[in-house]
Amino acid sequence: MPADTDLARLLAGMDPAPHPEPYVFVTVAELPAGLVPRATIREDEGLSAVVTAAEAAAHGLAGAFPCAGITLRVHSALEAVGFLAAITRALADAGIGTNPVAGFHHDHLFVPWDRRDDAMAVLRELAT
Known part of the structure; x- marks a missing residue:
């Protein structure tokens, strides 16, 4: 299926x-x-990476921003306009x-x- x-x-x-x-983030x-x-x-300052908290600990790396990963499984085109803007706005409106x-x-x-869990609820609502 082509990107949308x-x-x-x-x-x-x-x-x-x-x-x-x-x-x-490390x-x-x-x-x-x-x-x-x-x-x-x-980045100019080094390599930023997102890793599991367990992997960071196992490698002795100090991690910042404990976070949940959420994959949006729709095949979005790299040139799609407004998709992430709409999502980040809805999450921001919920204080996330x-x-x-x-x-x-x-x-x-x-x-x-x-x-x-709050973020998932916002995303599900946005999808309706």
Whole structure:
């Protein structure tokens, strides 16, 4: 199925799937051997990575922002306009901060671990 750009279809079909384990953000010069991040981005200050809290602890890494990962399973096009804006606005209106990450096929949200159920409720409501 090709990637979609239609905002109404994207919202209706976002199909959010929460991940069961908590994640944290870490920053490293290079990834330690055996560490498999959920997401990475190279910044001037180093490599930022999103890893499970357990992986961070196992590698002796200090993690920040304990969060829940939520994958939006709709195949969103990279050029789609307004999809993440609508989602982050709805979450912000509910007082939930989010760190979105766009993948080639799907978008992923990282929300505070203790607000994960609230975030899922907001996403489900937005999809109706």
